[in-house]
Structures are given as C-alpha cells and as structure tokens.
Amino acid sequence: MTEIKANMAGSVWKITVKEGERISTGQDIVILESMKMEIPIASEASGQVIKLSVSEGDFVNEGDVLATIE
Amino acid sequence: MFEKILIANRGEIAARIIRTCRKLGVQTVAVYSEADKDGAFVRMADESYLLGPAKVSESYMNSTKILTIARESKVDAIHPGYGFLSENASFAKKCEQEGLTFIGPSWQAIESMGSKIKARKMMENAGIPVIPGSNTPLTTAEDAALAADRIGYPVMLKASAGGGGIGMAEVYNEQELKKVFSSNSKRASLLFGDGTMFIEKKIVNARHIEIQLLADSHGNAVHLFDRECSIQRRHQKIIEEAPSPFISESTRQRMGRAAVKAAETINYQNAGTIEFLVDHKENFYFLEMNTRLQVEHPVTEEITGIDIVEQQLKIANGERIEYDQESLFITGHSIEARIYAEDPVSFYPSPGQITRWELPEGIGIRHETAIEKNSKVTPFYDPMLAKLVVSGSSRSEAIQLLNDALEDYRVEGIKTNIPMLKKVINHEKFIEGTTLTSFIEDHYLPMLSK
Numbered sequence: 001m002t003e004i005k006a007n008m009a010g011s012v013w014k015i016t017v018k019e020g021e022r023i024s025t026g027q028d029i030v031i032l033e034s035m036k037m038e039i040p041i042a043s044e045a046s047g048q049v050i051k052l053s054v055s056e057g058d059f060v061n062e063g064d065v066l067a068t069i070e
Numbered sequence: 071m072f073e074k075i076l077i078a079n080r081g082e083i084a085a086r087i088i089r090t091c092r093k094l095g096v097q098t099v100a101v102y103s104e105a106d107k108d109g110a111f112v113r114m115a116d117e118s119y120l121l122g123p124a125k126v127s128e129s130y131m132n133s134t135k136i137l138t139i140a141r142e143s144k145v146d147a148i149h150p151g152y153g154f155l156s157e158n159a160s161f162a163k164k165c166e167q168e169g170l171t172f173i174g175p176s177w178q179a180i181e182s183m184g185s186k187i188k189a190r191k192m193m194e195n196a197g198i199p200v201i202p203g204s205n206t207p208l209t210t211a212e213d214a215a216l217a218a219d220r221i222g223y224p225v226m227l228k229a230s231a232g233g234g235g236i237g238m239a240e241v242y243n244e245q246e247l248k249k250v251f252s253s254n255s256k257r258a259s260l261l262f263g264d265g266t267m268f269i270e271k272k273i274v275n276a277r278h279i280e281i282q283l284l285a286d287s288h289g290n291a292v293h294l295f296d297r298e299c300s301i302q303r304r305h306q307k308i309i310e311e312a313p314s315p316f317i318s319e320s321t322r323q324r325m326g327r328a329a330v331k332a333a334e335t336i337n338y339q340n341a342g343t344i345e346f347l348v349d350h351k352e353n354f355y356f357l358e359m360n361t362r363l364q365v366e367h368p369v370t371e372e373i374t375g376i377d378i379v380e381q382q383l384k385i386a387n388g389e390r391i392e393y394d395q396e397s398l399f400i401t402g403h404s405i406e407a408r409i410y411a412e413d414p415v416s417f418y419p420s421p422g423q424i425t426r427w428e429l430p431e432g433i434g435i436r437h438e439t440a441i442e443k444n445s446k447v448t449p450f451y452d453p454m455l456a457k458l459v460v461s462g463s464s465r466s467e468a469i470q471l472l473n474d475a476l477e478d479y480r481v482e483g484i485k486t487n488i489p490m491l492k493k494v495i496n497h498e499k500f501i502e503g504t505t506l507t508s509f510i511e512d513h514y515l516p517m518l519s520k
Contacts, residue, residue, distance in 0.1 A: 009421050009449045035411070035419035035453040 002045040002069045006060045010034030015056055021049050023069065030054065030066045045069045071387055072096050072146040075173070077115070078136050079151030082456060083363070084111035085440045087149050090379040099143045101136060103129035105448045110440040117143055124450040130154045133161045140170055147171035147386060149379075153452065156362040157233070159184060173386040175340050175361050182336055183359040187230045187268050193356045196335040198328050201347065201355040203270035211251035215244050217269050224272040227251065229258035229265070233358075235305025236261055240272060273347045273355065278302065278507050279314045280345040280360075281329035282370045283338070284381050286391045291333045293326040294370050294378075295400055299345075301494060303417055303510045308487070309494060310366035311405040312373045315465055315503025321352045326395075332359065341367075341382050347507075365408070365457070368438060372404035372461040403468045404461040407476065407491045409439075411453045414490040415518055421449040425483035430475045434461050434468075447484055455486065465503065469495055493517060 013033040017023055028040040029049070051068040054060060074097040077084045084100060088111065091098045100115030105124035112118045119139045121129040129135075131154055140148055148165055150156035150173070162177035174180070183189045187207055194200045204217040207230060218225045218241070227250060229237035237258040241247045251267065259265030278299045285291035298314035299307045313322065329344040343364050345357040367378045376393070385391065411420045427443045439456030441447075447455065458475055462468035476492050497513055499505050506512070 008419060010419075011449070034449040035421060035451065037419055037453075039418060 001050075002043075002047070003065045004029055004041060004043055004067045004069060006030075006032060006041065006062055006064045006066055008032065008034050008039065009061050010039065010059075012054045012056050012058045012060060012066075013038055015052060015054070017049050017052075017067070019049050019052050023047070023049060032060070041066060043067075043069055072171070072383065074099065074116075074143070074145045075147045075149055075383075076101065076136070076140045076143065076145040077111075077149050077151065078130065078155055079149070079153070080106050080109065080111060080130060080451065081440045082111075082438045082454070083151040083365075084109075085114055086438055087151065087379055088114045090377055090383070093377075094380060094383060096383065099139070099145055101130075101139055103450070105450050108445075110442055110445075119143065124448065126154070126450070133158070133164060137164060137168055137170075140165075141168065145170065147173050147383075149173040149382070150362065152362050152365055157184060157360070171386050173340070173382050175338055175342065179336050179338050180361045183361050185230055186228060186232065186358060187266070189359060190268075190356070192335060193332055196331055198332055198335075199353070199355050201270040201273060201357070204268050206268075207266040208268055209255075209266060211248045214251050214267060214269060215247055218244065218247055221269060221271050224274075226270045226272050227254060228268055228270065229254065229262060230268055231262035231264035231266065232258055233262075237267075238305055273349055275350050276347040276507050277314070277316055277349075277505075278307075278345065278357070279317060279325070279348045279354070280343050280364075281325055282364070282367070282378070283329055283333050283342045283344065284378075284385065284391055284393075285333045285338045285340065285342070286385045287339050287388055288390050290391045290394075291330045291338070292391060292393055292395050292398060293329050294374050294376060294398065296322055296325060297364075297366055297369055299366060300505045300507050301500070301509055302507055307366065307408065308410075308510075309405065309407050309491065309500075310369055311403065311465075311468070312369040313400055313403070317348065317352055321348075321354070325354055328354070328356075330395075332356070340385050341378050365454075366406050368436060368457065368459045369404040369406050369461075372436070372459060373400045373402055374398060375401065402461055402463050403465040404459060405468045405472050405495075406457050406459045407472060407495075408454050408487075409456040409458060409479070409481070409491075410487045411447045411455050411484050412487050413485050414487050417487075419449065419453045420485035421447045421453075422484040423447075424481065426480050427482075428478075428480035429456075429458075430478035432471075432475075434471050435475050436460070455481070466501075469501065490514065 159181040165172040282294040301309040
C-alpha cells in the first residue's frame with residue numbers, strides 16, 4: 001500500500017483519477033494549485049486507487065495524504 | 071488632491087502605494103483577506119477592512135465587497151495596483167458609476183487593450199509595427215492550422231483574453247498545434263472566461279523591451295524611456311533593468327515615439343506600458359499594452375527621478391503632467407531582481423513560515439516588500455516576496471551592487487530564487503547585456519545539469 005502525499009501546501013485544483021481505477025507509476029493523480037501555479041502530483045506506485053482522501057477545492061498542507069494506492 | 075483613497079490590492083504594491091499617499095497627505099484604506107490579516111500593508115494604512123476568506127474570488131477579486139467598503143469608508147478614489155482588478159474593465163466602469171475615481175485609464179481603454187486581437191488591429195491601423203499574425207479570432211484547431219500555414223512556423227499560440235503567459239504555447243508544426251490548441255483554449259476559457267485564441271509568428275532571438283508612458287486628461291503624453299525585461303521564466307519576468315543595454319539611442323527614440331502614438335490612438339490616460347519584442351536588427355514589434363502600474367516600475371523611477379504612483383494620482387485627479395518630453399532624461403542605471411518564494415531548480419513554489427529576514431542596506435539599494443521577520447508566506451497568492459532594486463552611475467556598477475546585495479540577503483525558513491538570481495547576474499551573457507528571452511532555457515537550465 002502506498003500513500004501519495006502533497007509535496008507542498010495548496011488547494012486541490014483537479015483530481016484526475018477515480019477510486020477503483022488502475023493506474024501506473026508516474027501517472028498524475030491530483031493537480032494542486034499553489035501560488036498561482038498548478039503542480040501535478042504523480043503516483044509513485046502502480047496499482048489500484050483504493051481511496052481518494054481529498055476533494056476538488058480542498059486545502060491541503062505539505063505531507064497530507066491525497067490518495068492511497070494498492 | 072484626493073483626501074482618501076482605497077487600495078484594492080495586497081503585499082508590496084499596497085505598501086508602495088501607501089508610501090506615496092503619505093508623502094502627498096492622502097489618507098489610505100487597506101482591504102485584506104483573512105490570510106493577510108497580519109500583513110504590514112494592513113497596519114500601514116490609516117484604515118483597514120476585512121474582505122473575506124483567502125480565496126481571491128472572495129477577497130481581492132470581490133468587486134462588490136470592495137465597492138461597499140469604498141462607499142462606507144467614503145473614499146474619493148480606488149487604486150487597483152497590478153494584477154487582481156487592475157485590468158478589469160467592468161470594475162473600472164462600476165467605479166465610475168459609483169462616482170469613484172478609478173486610478174488608471176478609462177474602462178474603454180482597458181477593454182480595447184484587454185482583447186489582444188483587438189489591440190493588435192488598433193496598433194496596426196495606427197502604423198505601429200505588430201508581429202505578423204492572425205487578426206481574426208481562432209476557435210478551432212483547423213482554423214489555427216490554416217493561419218499558421220500562412221504565417222509560417224514556428225508560431226506562438228496565445229489566448230486573446232490572456233495575460234501572464236497563461237494559455238501561451240510555442241508551436242513548431244501542425245501536429246503540435248493541433249495537440250495543444252484545445253487544451254490551451256479550454257484553460258483560457260476556464261481562467262479568463264474566453265477561449266478565443268490567436269497566432270503570432272515566433273520572433274527568434276527576441277528581447278523583451280517595454281516603454282513606460284504617462285498620459286493626462288488634457289491630451290499630453292510622454293514616455294519615461296525603456297525597460298529591458300528579457301530574463302523570464304515561464305513567461306514571467308525575474309530581472310528587469312533600465313535603460314536597456316541593447317538598443318541604440320535612435321531605436322530608443324523611435325520606440326518611445328511609437329509608444330506615445332499608441333497611447334494617443336486609444337485616447338489613453340494615466341500610467342501605462344507598451345511591451346515590444348525587439349529582434350537582433352533592432353526591429354521592434356508591438357506585443358501588448360499593460361493598462362496599469364507595472365511590477366517593475368521602480369527601475370524607471372530610479373533613472374528618471376519620477377514617482378510614477380504620484381503621477382498616477384495627479385493624473386487621475388485631473389492635473390496636467392508636469393514634464394514635457396525634452397525635459398526628461400536618463401540618469402544612471404537601475405536593476406530590479408524579484409525575490410520569489412520558490413525552489414531555484416524546479417521553480418516550484420515554496421510557501422511556509424519565514425524564520426529569518428534580513429535585508430542589506432546602503433546607498434543605491436531600495437526594497438519593495440511587505441514581508442517582515444515573522445511573516446508567513448501563504449500558498450494563496452503570487453510567490454513574489456520582495457523586489458530588490460539597485461541603482462548605480464553605470465550598468466557595471468549596478469550589477470556589482472546587486473551582486474553584493476544578493477550576497478547579504480538573508481531569508482530562512484522557505485526556499486527562494488536568490489541562488490538562481492546570483493547565477494544569472496554573474497553569467498557572461500548578462501554582464502555583456504546580450505540576454506534574450508530564451509536566456510533561462512539557453513543558459514541557466516544547462517548550468518544546473520552540469
């Protein structure tokens with residue numbers, strides 16, 4: 001099981017995967033917006049998205065879990 | 071002069087405007103979001119009012135709330151600063167309808183320059199050179215491909231309502247164009263409410279040089295010379311200087327005259343900037359007009375001795391410009407470095423708690439900032455922390471001063487672009503004054519991978 005965490009504070013601009021979806025390493029799962037810049041967060045693992053912990057518009061801090069991959 | 075004005079902005083530019091207001095004896099009203107409640111600019115103002123949550127749509131872009139505060143605090147005028155509502159024609163119009171003076175041009179002038187396609191046409195008709203491009207709105211990838219074929223690749227794909235490099239793409243062939251068209255158009259419609267695109271020929275080996283203008287309501291217009299802004303990342307400026315080390319005196323005069331003509335063509339009033347691209351033969355092409363105060367205005371103030379914010383207030387108050395073109399001249403050289411909260415390698419933003427903030431002081435050093443020792447840099451707004459502005463009697467003196475000042479600049483707790491700025495200003499191309507808009511890609515990024 002791999003937790004994908006935010007590497008900086010910002011708001012969730014877009015979620016690009018769905019729960020249950022199979023994804024591969026390097027695929028973008030969430031796009032954060034911080035300081036007027038969009039930062040794609042890619043998955044570090046391949047597998048199934050078992051949980052999305054955030055919704056679009058949510059504010060996240062550095063280190064917050066965005067999604068869980070198994 | 072106005073008795074009291076409201077500043078519809080935040081951070082360093084709000085602080086900058088308040089300073090001039092104090093000098094002129096004008097009272098100030100600051101507005102701020104919850105994220106900025108401890109901001110220096112809030113304390114500097116004579117009165118301050120909370121706008122709402124951090125989100126810009128609920129704070130600095132909330133024109134209804136801002137106008138309500140303006141009414142209740144009984145101000146005479148609103149200064150929009152840059153960004154946010156500064157180039158929003160409908161906000162300027164609403165101010166007028168409320169009987170408030172908008173410190174800037176008329177809403178009609180903002181509107182005509184806000185559409186990049188319309189602006190291109192107006193400038194072309196006025197005899198000002200524009201970049202070869204499409205003068206009709208492009209709404210499909212097929213239309214765009216036809217236009218690009220006519221102009222010849224490489225081309226720049228741009229959003230008509232765009233700005234700040236958003237929605238812009240450099241395209242080398244039809245396949246690439248078709249690939250990026252829909253995504254860029256979609257982004258433009260999402261961000262600007264208008265997905266209309268246009269195409270311009272890509273000017274290779276280009277420099278970004280702009281002319282500062284002042285125009286009053288009595289038909290007088292002057293230019294305050296040029297600024298060289300070629301050092302950019304993601305189409306955003308990082309280092310600006312005045313005057314440009316590249317153009318000859320005769321090109322400077324020709325560009326200045328073209329800019330004044332552009333202002334007269336659209337009956338422009340207040341401070342404004344015409345941005346040009348300049349090729350290696352010193353041919354210059356109209357890029358766009360910024361109908362507001364620019365971030366980099368201090369370098370022009372340094373070489374002319376003119377307080378541009380003061381001129382904005384006086385012009386908005388119906389006064390005449392105190393200068394004619396012949397009485398204006400350049401003294402010395404000035405450079406501005408933008409200090410950003412960002413990783414110097416990935417350019418990713420770096421919000422967080424500042425733990426150390428010590429700025430160098432001395433002759434020829436000017437700071438524009440609203441950051442203090444214990445400031446927290448939030449992720450909600452632009453990453454610019456401060457502007458470091460130096461001036462010397464010559465360009466080499468200014469570069470030396472900037473280098474020394476950057477060495478003594480102490481910021482801890484967050485990452486900044488200071489290491490990058492030092493590398494850039496010590497690069498031989500920068501020292502020679504031969505930098506192009508592609509400098510970061512051509513010289514800085516390769517330095518990192520060495």
